[in-house]
Amino acid sequence: MLSQFWNIFFPLRCPVCGAATDNAPLCPGCQKLTVYNESAQLKIGYPYTGVFEYDERARKIIAEIKYRKNRELMPFIQRALLRHAPAARAEILIPVPLNPVRYKERGFNQTAELARDYAAYYGLQLRSDIVYRAKNTQKLAALSPDLRRAELDYVFKVWDNKQAELPDKKILIVDDIITTGQTVKTLAETLALYKPASIEILGVFRPRL
Ligand SMILES: [Zn+2]
Numbered sequence: 001m002l003s004q005f006w007n008i009f010f011p012l013r014c015p016v017c018g019a020a021t022d023n024a025p026l027c028p029g030c031q032k033l034t035v036y037n038e039s040a041q042l043k044i045g046y047p048y049t050g051v052f053e054y055d056e057r058a059r060k061i062i063a064e065i066k067y068r069k070n071r072e073l074m075p076f077i078q079r080a081l082l083r084h085a086p087a088a089r090a091e092i093l094i095p096v097p098l099n100p101v102r103y104k105e106r107g108f109n110q111t112a113e114l115a116r117d118y119a120a121y122y123g124l125q126l127r128s129d130i131v132y133r134a135k136n137t138q139k140l141a142a143l144s145p146d147l148r149r150a151e152l153d154y155v156f157k158v159w160d161n162k163q164a165e166l167p168d169k170k171i172l173i174v175d176d177i178i179t180t181g182q183t184v185k186t187l188a189e190t191l192a193l194y195k196p197a198s199i200e201i202l203g204v205f206r207p208r209l
Contacts, residue, residue, distance in 0.1 A: 015070060016060045025072035030057055033077070035084045038206050042181040046188045046199050050178050050206020051085045058205050062176065065110050074110070078117040081204060088122035090172035090200060092165075095126070096187055097156070099133045111176040114204050124172060130162045131187065148182060156190040166194035178203030 013020060014027035021027045034053040042048065052058060061077070064070040095112040103109060112128050119126040134157045158166065171191055175184050184201045191199060 015064045015068075015073070016057055025070070026061070026076065030061070031076055033058060033080050033084075036206055036208065037084070037086070038208075041209060042178070044181040044185040044188070044201070046185070046201050048178065048181065048184065048201035048203065049086055050203040051081060052205050054177055054179075054205035054207040062110075062205065066106065069106065069108075071108070071113070074113050077114050077204065081114060081118050082121055085118060085202060088118065088124055088172055090122075090124055090170040090198070092130075092169050093119045093124040093126045093172045093174055094130055094187075094191070095128055096173065096175040096183060097128065097131055097133050099135075111174055111204070114176060115174045115202075118174075129159070130165065131156050131158050131190065133157075148180075156187045158190065158194060163194055166191060166196050169196045170198045171196045171200070173199065173201045175201070175203050177205045177207075179207060 012023060012025075014030055015025075016030040017027060019027040019029070024031075034055055036050055036053040038050045039048055054062075061073055065073050093115055095109055095115055097103075098106070098109050109128060112126065116126060118124075133155055135155060173184055173187055173191070178184060178201070181201075184203070188199045188201065
């Protein structure tokens with residue numbers, strides 16, 4: 001009741017474009033993610049798919065989620081991912097872990113959240129408890145390729161008491177945005193040390209080159 005009156009005087013605005021929304025977290029126009037399903041451009045040694053184009057609209061949506069902690073925007077991406085991502089063939093889904101400082105600031109790992117419905121639908125175990133970031137990475141975009149490489153080496157570690165779970169498993173690594181592919185490649189290489197049956201990679205968003 002009160003919220004109805006509130007909405008008459010202060011209609012909800014779409015956080016991406018500013019248009020009035022009909023009580024939805026995003027206006028209908030901004031809910032249309034551009035399906036990309038790109039999987040050929042990066043040579044990272046593992047099969048990958050970037051599901052949605054990381055365009056201007058997607059950038060604003062992700063910024064809302066990450067920096068303004070607007071978790072209301074997540075369900076529609078969760079559903080869209082389920083609809084448009086290739087069918088999963090893995091057993092374990094491992095989201096790229098945040099560094100502990102960022103996790104503490106944000107209170108959630110957006111990648112794990114975005115992949116939740118996808119994992120449930122295909123019967124994958126969503127496992128945020130297998131790998132961790134051993135050190136904080138600097139802003140990678142600012143570094144030269146060599147320094148970036150050095151910075152990413154040894155970033156990911158498998159917890160000692162989880163190492164026995166990885167041999168012969170089919171693993172799907174998920175990241176919210178795949179740009180150079182260096183982060184997911186490094187994580188895949190770390191996991192490969194434990195002899196899983198296969199490793200594939202899914203990026204929710206991927207910039208169009
Ligand atoms: Zn909008």
